[in-house]
Amino acid sequence: MSGDNKIINKSRIRFENKYLIGIVIAIAITILVIFFTTVKKTSSKTDITNDEIKSLIDNKVTALLYVFNSRSSNDMNDIISSELDGLYIEYARYDVSKVTSEDYNNLLKTFDIDKDVFGTPALIYIKNGEMFANIINIDSKEVVNTFIDDYELSMLK
Numbered sequence: 201m202s203g204d205n206k207i208i209n210k211s212r213i214r215f216e217n218k219y220l221i222g223i224v225i226a227i228a229i230t231i232l233v234i235f236f237t238t239v240k241k242t243s244s245k246t247d248i249t250n251d252e253i254k255s256l257i258d259n260k261v262t263a264l265l266y267v268f269n270s271r272s273s274n275d276m277n278d279i280i281s282s283e284l285d286g287l288y289i290e291y292a293r294y295d296v297s298k299v300t301s302e303d304y305n306n307l308l309k310t311f312d313i314d315k316d317v318f319g320t321p322a323l324i325y326i327k328n329g330e331m332f333a334n335i336i337n338i339d340s341k342e343v344v345n346t347f348i349d350d351y352e353l354s355m356l357k
Contacts, residue, residue: 245281245293246293247293247294247295247298248265248292248293248294249299249303250299250303250306250307250310252292253265253292253294253307253310254310256292256326257310257326257329258329259329260328260329261326261328262326262327262328262356263290263291263292263326264284264289264290264291264292264323264324264325264326264353264356265291265292265294265323265324265325265326266280266281266284266291266292266293266294266321266322266323267294267296267307267320267321267322267323267324268280268293268295268296268320268321268322269295269297269320269321270295270297270298271297272297272320274320274321276321276338276339276340277321279341279344280321280323280341280344281293283341283344283345284344287348287354289348289353289354289356290356291323291356294307296320311331311334312331313331318336319336319337320336321337321338322334322335322336322337322338323335323338323344323347325347325351325353332351333347333350333351335347
């Protein structure tokens with residue numbers, strides 16, 4: 201009888217270990233799925249084109265446009281992206297280093313912005329298809345947060 205108990209106890213331990221390993225694997229898979237989903241959301245943002253901006257205007261869409269230069273060594277580019285992503289605000293990206301100078305000039309003309317004063321990084325708030333507000337030469341995270349608060353842009357989620 202004592203030998204039977206040892207066999208039962210050993211099989212019970214094996215069953216409990218397999219059960220525990222299954223739980224650990226399930227938790228690890230869940231964590232990986234959440235991690236890769238989050239990484240994909242923040243890294244899969246694509247740049248908007250002039251045609252897409254024209255469509256926003258024509259369709260009287262409300263949106264936030266983030267204008268930046270990825271070739272710039274300005275650390276604010278990453279800080280602004282991180283801040284907007286962290287607040288889960290939807291925005292369109294416009295990388296001036298990836299468009300022609302003609303497209304860039306057309307963007308500024310579209311919003312009636314003076315090329316001589318405009319600088320990146322910048323945020324342009326488009327409300328119902330028209331530029332409602334903008335902030336240029338952003339130099340701090342606090343400036344971004346103030347802009348978001350002032351124009352209630354946290355609604356753009």
